[in-house]
Amino acid sequence: MTGDGRGFTLNGKPASLRAPDNAVLVDVLREDHGLHGCRIGCDQAVCGACTVLVDGTPMAACSTFAFEVEGRSVLTIEGVANASDGAPDPIQRAFLEERGFQCGYCTAGMILTTRALLERDPDPTEATIRAWLGAGVCRCTGYSAIISAVHTAARLLRQGSV
Amino acid sequence: MDGLNDKVGGGTRYAFDAALPGMRHAKLLRSPHPHARILGIDASHALALPGVVCVVTGEDAARLPDPHHGFSVRDQPLIAIGKVRYVGDPVAAVVAMDERTALAALELIAVDYEVLEPVPTLDAALAPGAPVLFDEPHPGAPLGVGAGSWSRNEPAPNVLYEYGYARGEIDTDLAGAAHVFTDSFAISRISHYYLEPYSGVARIEDGRIELWTCNQDPFMIRADISRMFGLPVNDICLHSPMIGGGFGGKSYCKLEPLIVLMAMKARAPVRLALTLDESLLTLTKHAGVLTLTTGVDAEGRLIARRSELKLDGGAYADASAMVALKAAYRVTGPYRWKSVFSRASIIRTTTIPAGSYRGFGGTQASYASECQIDMIARRIGLDPYEMRRRNLLDVGEPFAPGDSGMDSDLRRGLDEVCRRLGYHERSQHPGHRNGRGMGLAIGIKDGGGTGNHAQATVTVSHTGAVTVSAATTEIGQGAGSTLCRIATRTLGLPLANARYAPIDTDRTPLNNGTHVSCGTTVTGTAVQRAAEDARAQILEFAAEQLQCPAADLTLEESGQGWAVRRGADLHPLAPLIMSWFGGVGYVFIGRGGIKVPYDERSPVRARNLFWMPSWAGAEVEIDRETGRLRVLQLIVGGDAGHAIDMASCVGQIAGAALQAYGLSLFEELRYRDGAQPENADPRAYRVPMASDLPDRFDCFVEEHGMGPGPFGAKGLGESGMLAVTAALANAIEDATGARVTTTPFTGERILAALDGLDTVVPMDQRSAAE
Numbered sequence A: 001m002t003g004d005g006r007g008f009t010l011n012g013k014p015a016s017l018r019a020p021d022n023a024v025l026v027d028v029l030r031e032d033h034g035l036h037g038c039r040i041g042c043d044q045a046v047c048g049a050c051t052v053l054v055d056g057t058p059m060a061a062c063s064t065f066a067f068e069v070e071g072r073s074v075l076t077i078e079g080v081a082n083a084s085d086g087a088p089d090p091i092q093r094a095f096l097e098e099r100g101f102q103c104g105y106c107t108a109g110m111i112l113t114t115r116a117l118l119e120r121d122p123d124p125t126e127a128t129i130r131a132w133l134g135a136g137v138c139r140c141t142g143y144s145a146i147i148s149a150v151h152t153a154a155r156l157l158r159q160g161s162v
Numbered sequence B: 001m002d003g004l005n006d007k008v009g010g011g012t013r014y015a016f017d018a019a020l021p022g023m024r025h026a027k028l029l030r031s032p033h034p035h036a037r038i039l040g041i042d043a044s045h046a047l048a049l050p051g052v053v054c055v056v057t058g059e060d061a062a063r064l065p066d067p068h069h070g071f072s073v074r075d076q077p078l079i080a081i082g083k084v085r086y087v088g089d090p091v092a093a094v095v096a097m098d099e100r101t102a103l104a105a106l107e108l109i110a111v112d113y114e115v116l117e118p119v120p121t122l123d124a125a126l127a128p129g130a131p132v133l134f135d136e137p138h139p140g141a142p143l144g145v146g147a148g149s150w151s152r153n154e155p156a157p158n159v160l161y162e163y164g165y166a167r168g169e170i171d172t173d174l175a176g177a178a179h180v181f182t183d184s185f186a187i188s189r190i191s192h193y194y195l196e197p198y199s200g201v202a203r204i205e206d207g208r209i210e211l212w213t214c215n216q217d218p219f220m221i222r223a224d225i226s227r228m229f230g231l232p233v234n235d236i237c238l239h240s241p242m243i244g245g246g247f248g249g250k251s252y253c254k255l256e257p258l259i260v261l262m263a264m265k266a267r268a269p270v271r272l273a274l275t276l277d278e279s280l281l282t283l284t285k286h287a288g289v290l291t292l293t294t295g296v297d298a299e300g301r302l303i304a305r306r307s308e309l310k311l312d313g314g315a316y317a318d319a320s321a322m323v324a325l326k327a328a329y330r331v332t333g334p335y336r337w338k339s340v341f342s343r344a345s346i347i348r349t350t351t352i353p354a355g356s357y358r359g360f361g362g363t364q365a366s367y368a369s370e371c372q373i374d375m376i377a378r379r380i381g382l383d384p385y386e387m388r389r390r391n392l393l394d395v396g397e398p399f400a401p402g403d404s405g406m407d408s409d410l411r412r413g414l415d416e417v418c419r420r421l422g423y424h425e426r427s428q429h430p431g432h433r434n435g436r437g438m439g440l441a442i443g444i445k446d447g448g449g450t451g452n453h454a455q456a457t458v459t460v461s462h463t464g465a466v467t468v469s470a471a472t473t474e475i476g477q478g479a480g481s482t483l484c485r486i487a488t489r490t491l492g493l494p495l496a497n498a499r500y501a502p503i504d505t506d507r508t509p510l511n512n513g514t515h516v517s518c519g520t521t522v523t524g525t526a527v528q529r530a531a532e533d534a535r536a537q538i539l540e541f542a543a544e545q546l547q548c549p550a551a552d553l554t555l556e557e558s559g560q561g562w563a564v565r566r567g568a569d570l571h572p573l574a575p576l577i578m579s580w581f582g583g584v585g586y587v588f589i590g591r592g593g594i595k596v597p598y599d600e601r602s603p604v605r606a607r608n609l610f611w612m613p614s615w616a617g618a619e620v621e622i623d624r625e626t627g628r629l630r631v632l633q634l635i636v637g638g639d640a641g642h643a644i645d646m647a648s649c650v651g652q653i654a655g656a657a658l659q660a661y662g663l664s665l666f667e668e669l670r671y672r673d674g675a676q677p678e679n680a681d682p683r684a685y686r687v688p689m690a691s692d693l694p695d696r697f698d699c700f701v702e703e704h705g706m707g708p709g710p711f712g713a714k715g716l717g718e719s720g721m722l723a724v725t726a727a728l729a730n731a732i733e734d735a736t737g738a739r740v741t742t743t744p745f746t747g748e749r750i751l752a753a754l755d756g757l758d759t760v761v762p763m764d765q766r767s768a769a770e
Helices: A025-032 A090-098 A107-120 A126-133 A144-158 B003-009 B044-048 B058-062 B099-106 B122-126 B170-176 B218-229 B256-266 B276-280 B320-330 B362-379 B384-391 B410-421 B423-428 B479-491 B519-546 B573-581 B646-665 B724-736 B747-754 B763-769
Strands: A007-010 A013-016 A051-054 A057-060 A073-075 B024-030 B036-042 B052-057 B090-096 B110-115 B149-156 B159-167 B179-187 B199-205 B208-213 B236-240 B270-273 B287-296 B302-314 B339-348 B436-447 B453-461 B466-469 B498-500 B553-558 B561-566 B569-572 B587-595 B610-622 B629-639 B696-702
Touching: A051 A107, A057 A107, A090 A107, A090 A144, A090 B003, A107 A126, A107 A144, A107 B003, A126 A144, A144 B646, B024 B099, B024 B256, B036 B058, B036 B090, B044 B052, B044 B099, B052 B058, B052 B099, B052 B256, B058 B256, B090 B099, B090 B256, B122 B339, B149 B320, B159 B320, B170 B287, B170 B302, B170 B339, B179 B362, B199 B256, B208 B218, B208 B256, B218 B236, B218 B256, B256 B270, B287 B362, B302 B320, B302 B362, B320 B339, B320 B362, B320 B436, B362 B384, B362 B436, B362 B724, B384 B410, B384 B436, B410 B423, B410 B436, B410 B610, B410 B629, B410 B696, B423 B436, B436 B724, B453 B479, B453 B519, B466 B479, B479 B498, B479 B519, B519 B553, B519 B561, B519 B573, B519 B587, B553 B569, B561 B573, B569 B573, B610 B724, B629 B646, B629 B724, B646 B696, B646 B724, B724 B747
Parallel strands: A007 A073, B024 B270, B208 B236, B302 B339, B466 B498, B629 B696
Antiparallel strands: A007 A013, A051 A057, A051 A073, B024 B090, B036 B110, B052 B090, B149 B159, B159 B339, B179 B287, B199 B208, B199 B270, B287 B302, B436 B610, B453 B466, B453 B587, B553 B561, B561 B569, B610 B629
């Protein structure tokens, strides 16, 4: 077990990291922190449903040891909306506007991937978007609506929408 | 955040997330052999492991009144009894305090197998003297059929089911045709690959069973559990939370009876959540070989078609019989014929059971039919577009004698594809027929189910809050939102007033399952009628209060809340209702239902409720050196009749089309050495990613206004899958002159076709050949 002194930042707040050394991040997030928005799909870093941002970088929580995030900042889908009033952020609004989801199982991963992409490239080309979204599987939408949502999110963010 | 927002906020809860106090966790031990007798199971070491609660095997199952399930042929035990029939067949189930312990206990179970010869392919299963998967016939009535059709359960060893349909003088007509062509097409086995692994939680309290499951057919599962456990249906309650994708893979009975049996033996709530690897071992789409003999006259008019479909049903029945029936009945496509003979057989093999996958055999049938139509056009020197135009059914023309008329303008949809694709200008491109080409296809399937029925309620509170209750599950198609739109549009109230009630079989009105694109048309009609009933009650109440005829009143949303309008006067309803009822208010309960009648004069025993055409066009570029296929354009369209929610309709077409695109380009669940699955895991099994998209992917939805559903709507959820594969194969021939007849269209297969080789490899030899 990691000691009580170890911790990480979870959705902007300090959190303790009490997990066996072989625990993976997705189980810690779901079981210890109740963050079920981090989905388990393939459980082998293929489908992207468990994607979280670790210091802003997309990582598959199913294939990341919990101890790897010690001292780092983890953002899950539950930390994306406005903390005080729950209002969706511009990327979430774009996904709603463009219906960038059907069953919703991949959606958290897609939104967090989009966030990382737009932080690096505020005005991505279609090819860049396809390449980034290629880190995850959506079996429902055929991707068109998700790609539209990324374009819309980029526009909302460039317009300084909050 | 509302229900829609929860998907973007992470708050949506799936069956995978279901948890109950005191819940135990289960894991399954699966057969490593494709075919073996179980001589004994020693679970003593597993039971001795601290934290293990119990182990369930076929011995427990055999004590039930009926341990088998399966649609029309009940041959699948809820856990293996005496024999295993595919790699992955569940043999023992461990219930433990946590998943980790359950997994560790699996390793401690010793199973003594007598290994039997596998029956991995269609040819192996049908060979004289082939080992049989089952020694005895099974209970279950063959699917009911009507005029010209036959339907037989287990007609021969290793044959699960046969459906056939014949009309006219097929031999005479083929003999008299100007040209007769016979072609065979092979389609690969693909996986549903929904993202939420198959999951469920059961608890038994006061003798009542409660089950939270990702299955899309709550009432069907309730009936299965009732029969298998010998319990009345009102002792069983199924809950259907949001489902994380299904595409048919979560329809019909799966693991639910096993979860119930585990909860009974454990005397505690039990959760079974498969991994996605295991989900891939649960169900596939049917692979098969389809051989079509088609006669045409000198002008390219279709005369007669004889079709023989052999579909690989895998180890157990699941919904295979329905797939065979639908595939054979539809294999003539949306065309006019003088005579038809169609037969489909489901062959049992020692592979993963096959079942419904977005259209019950529709993809297989449309693929073979639309490839051959194109091939015939090119052989007799007709443009494939013109060939189709000459033969398409007109609006109102019956699909078959005794069946309903075509309720889409098939030429209009085809012309729209051609316009978007630039089909008629294709010969102007310098690369045309030199590695670059275009193909068209029109898929067709019946929709709404056969003799289907559904019930619904729409309740309206004194404040105008609307609750829609029906059993169409939320699986990503937006059922709740669409049904709420139908209800509020009928009532004349804003959509924001409506909520879709959570589904549980104790309270929710019954339907037959979330199938066959029936949600909008069948359940939607029940909802519309329930809303009309509620509206009538509201207006009658208001008329009595206002001392006027109900016919003078209309409902509307006003600045003072919902109200009735009588001419220029607006009467807010909340005060009117409260002044009469007092207390905590009142709720108007509207009830609605629909039953599509059976009709023995129709080939499949009911006139089809609506037709689902799918128009597709593709432009491809082939690298002659490598055979590499690049899809420059993929255009796919459907007909919603009237789109209740256009964005949802387009999303359904796009999602289905991309699944067919995967099947066409690279998806295939393969078996190694004919016995072991080679890529039945989410890493090795490739599905389309955003990076695989065609350069241009354009989906459209037409509204031809002829649907039987609310406001002229009809379903289209499955249709987008039907025509894509044939359109791509046809484009490859247009580009190169070479024909590929086996999916997926890999570089190797295209190269082989370019080399003039016939790529129809018998299913039997496929794995060996690659």
